Amino acid sequence: MKIRYLLLHAYGMGGTIRTVVNQANAMAVAGHDVELVSVVRRRDRPQFSVDERVRVTALVDQRAGIVVPTLQARVARRLRGRAVPSGEFAIRYFTPEVERAVTGYLAGLRDGVLVTTRPGLNLLAARFGGGAEVRVAQEHMNLATHRPDVRQAVLRHYPKFDAVVVLTEGDRVEYSRALAGTRVERIPNAVHTLDQPHSDQSNKIVIAAGRLFAQKGFDLLLPAFAEVVRRHPDWQLRIYGTGPRKDRLREQIEELRLYNNVFMMGRTEHFDRELTKASVFVLSSRFEGLPMVMIEAMSHALPIVSFDCPTGPADVITDGSDGVLVPAEDIEALGAALVRVIADRPLRERMGEAAAETVRNYAPTAVMPRWETLFSELTAARRRSGGQRGH
Amino acid sequence: MGVPAVNAHAEVEEIWPEEGRVRVLGFVHGLDAAAEGWQMVLSLREPRGPELAYPAVLSGQAFEATVPIADLVAPQAPDKGVWDVHLATGEVRLRVGRRLDDIRDKSTIMVFPAQLVPIDDGFTHVRPRYTVNENLSIDYWHAA
Numbered sequence: 001m002k003i004r005y006l007l008l009h010a011y012g013m014g015g016t017i018r019t020v021v022n023q024a025n026a027m028a029v030a031g032h033d034v035e036l037v038s039v040v041r042r043r044d045r046p047q048f049s050v051d052e053r054v055r056v057t058a059l060v061d062q063r064a065g066i067v068v069p070t071l072q073a074r075v076a077r078r079l080r081g082r083a084v085p086s087g088e089f090a091i092r093y094f095t096p097e098v099e100r101a102v103t104g105y106l107a108g109l110r111d112g113v114l115v116t117t118r119p120g121l122n123l124l125a126a127r128f129g130g131g132a133e134v135r136v137a138q139e140h141m142n143l144a145t146h147r148p149d150v151r152q153a154v155l156r157h158y159p160k161f162d163a164v165v166v167l168t169e170g171d172r173v174e175y176s177r178a179l180a181g182t183r184v185e186r187i188p189n190a191v192h193t194l195d196q197p198h199s200d201q202s203n204k205i206v207i208a209a210g211r212l213f214a215q216k217g218f219d220l221l222l223p224a225f226a227e228v229v230r231r232h233p234d235w236q237l238r239i240y241g242t243g244p245r246k247d248r249l250r251e252q253i254e255e256l257r258l259y260n261n262v263f264m265m266g267r268t269e270h271f272d273r274e275l276t277k278a279s280v281f282v283l284s285s286r287f288e289g290l291p292m293v294m295i296e297a298m299s300h301a302l303p304i305v306s307f308d309c310p311t312g313p314a315d316v317i318t319d320g321s322d323g324v325l326v327p328a329e330d331i332e333a334l335g336a337a338l339v340r341v342i343a344d345r346p347l348r349e350r351m352g353e354a355a356a357e358t359v360r361n362y363a364p365t366a367v368m369p370r371w372e373t374l375f376s377e378l379t380a381a382r383r384r385s386g387g388q389r390g391h
Numbered sequence: 392m393g394v395p396a397v398n399a400h401a402e403v404e405e406i407w408p409e410e411g412r413v414r415v416l417g418f419v420h421g422l423d424a425a426a427e428g429w430q431m432v433l434s435l436r437e438p439r440g441p442e443l444a445y446p447a448v449l450s451g452q453a454f455e456a457t458v459p460i461a462d463l464v465a466p467q468a469p470d471k472g473v474w475d476v477h478l479a480t481g482e483v484r485l486r487v488g489r490r491l492d493d494i495r496d497k498s499t500i501m502v503f504p505a506q507l508v509p510i511d512d513g514f515t516h517v518r519p520r521y522t523v524n525e526n527l528s529i530d531y532w533h534a535a
Binding site: 250254257260261264265266277359 | 404405406407409410417494496499500502503504
């Protein structure tokens, strides 16, 4: 099969990019003809390792800077209407030049499976990508998290897809209901490998990771961890990541007198090793899609303590078995759950083992064949119907 | 007492920059700390020479010492300066630092709050920090 993945920035960092690169690599390994199409290019090379059989191309090279849209271009777009609603969280990427490049690329497609990977690209593919034989939209966000204009466009245009693929069971139910008649599948992202050293539960380290901004809820985690420090002053919290909230979190650490226990670690090239050293992973997000970093932590046999936020944690974690789920944004409950697992090493060991078992569902060997099957089924269905589109 | 091992140092576990003081807790590493008369000695980097000493309490290998920040604005360098922190007794002088854990680049990761000393027309900021070699120093700088 010929499979094209359209990605906003294949040269960037981030969870979506990583999982799409992993999928592209797996499809290439399975013998398919795979192309990774990056809408923009802001770096010389991809940050995640791309299989040499995967062709990487870019539509708009922004390495020398971003072309500021002319007044004419902006007026022209105002007149014909934005193809990507302004509520798209990545709207700043979709300049008139970028929109034009994407629609031009889509209009040139005559065959193959086209996979688009975020709302803005999905909406463009729904409207302009009819030349592809099969179109699949990946949707990493739950319907309620989209801003109203994006949600409206999703409801209107996603029925043109052969399939919409979501990450969690909750999302599958929601999108199926909203897009009656459209095939909606749940395929979780895969971790890159299960072959990871396990935590030996010897270090007094709780680990968290994510971009330092409101979504990740580190401002909720800090007061919860203050409760841990009151009872277990020799435990550390290490937060990996960078972001705009760093200074504010630093102030909060000072106010809570946590500077001997909580460390903002920044970026690391060896996050795997840091996970292995830890004894608990904590997720304090206000919302998620499917938190891959948590699933990655499970591959190191780390017990999880997490808010039961929409969506993801409840899909993955069985409360009391491989982790502890507490009500979303309940700081006191998060602190109490951390204290409970920290005080009980045998519990952590049991939960860690269960986590390493759960994570098998997210192994590449479990997930990638589901994509292959889906693409084959959709291609066969399309050929049976003689290329007639259902919508 | 004997000659200390080359690698002996005073390992920091906690630093509390609060209430006009900097309190440092840790343990002596690589040397039997049984001697009497331990002090926390601060030496100014530039100009070299001025030193401050405060009693350190030892319990087994563990030490604890407290430095009042108002002492740290050296008349020889009123605008800014750096104090290097040692734990010393008799001929023995151990650099205070945090070298035994797995965290490198501590200066950006283990960050401590600055405290203010009111001086004339403004404040002098005092902040403990780790050097590139993971040793403990205390910076001060004047801001009008």
